[in-house]
């Protein structure tokens with residue numbers, strides 16, 4: 001089996017001016033595509049390993065991956081998973097506010113969306129070098145903010161501490177923003193907030209917590 005690059009549900013220029021079309025084209029068509037190709041090439045070297053169909057299941061259980069390709073799978077499987085979620089989090093124009101159980105959890109754990117936004121932006125800004133900032137849920141659905149280096153994902157057992165389930169994430173690699181924002185990562189992170197698809201994120205959270213009950 002092999003993994004494939006997901007199609008976007010919007011055009012490369014649909015997130016302008018927050019994310020420019022050229023950045024989106026290179027980010028999805030080149031960077032994400034390279035993670036998929038590198039992941040497939042690594043797995044082809046270990047044909048006896050039956051990789052799960054879902055890339056999140058693959059990266060969740062890295063110790064099950066043969067050691068000879070584990071690090072490549074960590075980096076490129078992580079890259080494929082992270083970006084697959086990232087594209088779905090985004091929406092031209094964004095959608096208003098979190099809904100249902102996610103809205104309730106944000107009120108409970110952060111005291112409201114403004115406080116969450118502040119903490120999320122701080123984590124994304126403070127992540128040194130390349131990586132991601134995340135809103136994550138634990139086993140009980142409780143929310144917190146974390147960040148990971150490189151293409152690590154909070155779902156990776158034994159790597160992210162503690163293991164958690166990504167609800168919302170932002171890519172803070174320079175390839176995600178440098179053409180438009182150069183060194184101004186805080187401006188990129190603040191603008192990202194305006195194109196979040198809260199309908200998707202809310203439904204994603206509800207699905208995550210109901211899968212655990």
Ligand code: MN3
Pocket residue numbers: 027031083171173175176
């Ligand atoms: Mn990226």
